[in-house]
Every structure is written in C-alpha cells, then in structure tokens.
Amino acid sequence: MNRKIAARCLAELGNLTRLDIYRLLVRAGPCGLSITDIQTRLDVPASTLAFHLRGLVGSGLVTQEKIGRTVICRAQYERMDGVVAFLREHCCEGFETDLAASTTRRAS
Amino acid sequence: MNRKIAARCLAELGNLTRLDIYRLLVRAGPCGLSITDIQTRLDVPASTLAFHLRGLVGSGLVTQEKIGRTVICRAQYERMDGVVAFLREHCCEGFETDLAASTTRRAS
DNA sequence: GCTCTATTTCGAATATTCTAGAAATATGGT
C-alpha cells in the first residue's frame, strides 16, 4: 500500500454512486453480483454504471470474473483492509527531533 | 453514520494533499499540529492548505482548537472508525427473496 | 448467420474540484 493507491481507493469510494455499488457488493459477499443485478438494484444507466465500475476495478477495490456474457463483480476486502491499515499507520508515533523547535510546544 | 457523510469523508481523504495532511495528524496524535507546522512539513501554500483543511474539518475527520493566533489540528479517529464500520456493515449478509429470480444463481 | 442479451466505448455537455496569488482579518508582543 502507498499514498497514491490509498488516495485512489478513497476517492473511488468518495462518490455516492460508487459507494452504493461497493456496499452492495460487500453485502453480496463471495458470490458477488452481476452487472445487471447491480443495475437493477441501484437503477443507474448502463453506461454510467460501466464508468463507475471501471474506477472501482481499476483501484483494486472490486474484481470481476466473466462467465459467458455476464460479468460477476466482487468486493475485494483485502484492498480496503490495506487502505484502512495505511490510514492508521504510525498513529500517535509523533516526530523525530523538533519537539524543541516546533511551534507546537506548549508544556515546555 | 450515513451514506452521505461516509462518501464525504472518503472523498476528502481521496485527495493526495488531504491524505497527507490527515496522515500527518494521525501520526502527531492527541497533541495535534499547528497549521504552520503542517505547512512547513508538507510545503503547501497557505491558501491551498486552508482550502483542504476546511474540507477535512467540514467532514468531521479533523477538529481544530484555536490557541492565541495559532490553530491546532487533530485527527478525529472516531469519525474514521465510523466510516470503516459503515463500509463493512452487512458484509456477506446477502439479500432477501430473489435468490431464485436472480441472474446470479449458479449452483442451482 | 441471425438475434437477443450483456456490457463497453465514444463523445460531448455539464458540474465540481483544485490551485495559488493577493488582499483581508485576527492576535500577540512592544
């Protein structure tokens, strides 16, 4: 995980339509849902849906498997876990040297 | 937590500059960092920083406390926790009825 | 090979976000 991938994933989920799609897939679990299923449940035009799915897949948050002419989409939990871990990384660790130089000093 | 707030938070963190700011604050912990500290560490113009901080504060991911003329910023961990919980909500729960009607059926 | 269904690409209009200089405001110290 790195800054760019994390930002990309977060930005993808930062759109209401994509968030709805993603949550639908999280709920669906390992079986996933076909694109048509998603379309039916969320009532989004096919081209709009394709646009958003491209983003989710491109960020690694969703994977797709083509079976015949239908595409099954699944939430890739590991990706999201990685992003969350990245956000919590170094929590409360503070910084090296500059406690003395920092404007932040208050208890000195 | 609801869709809109979650999407807002995720979108805020979906920008590289804001992600850097947020991670810096997570790392800084409860003491937080002044805006000048953030500016120094990330090398972002003051007006740009103000723009991004407004977003982070507006979404509830960051709080601010004014002490004299300096503003201390802190990561609001609870907010992020709420967003993460929301993303995982109903995981693998599936859907009501339509197992039979769904295009998704495969093992029938 | 035709036809129906599933999905993607194209294209263009619209909307939103990002950037950063310049000016304004706020506050502390002298």
Add this chain to the structure above:
DNA sequence: ACCATATTTCTAGAATATTCGAAATAGAGC
C-alpha cells in the same frame, strides 16, 4: 498605535470528474 506572525477569504483560471444517449462489441442459443 505599530509591527510581525497566523490564518482565512476572494478570485479566477486550469484541471478533473460525472452523466448518459447512441453506437459498438461479445457471446449464447437457435
């Protein structure tokens, strides 16, 4: 009152994202 520092607002140009109809592609079944 004045000056230096901290931060915000204003503004506007540039860059990106979103929407969705129409047309294109891909595969299944007859």
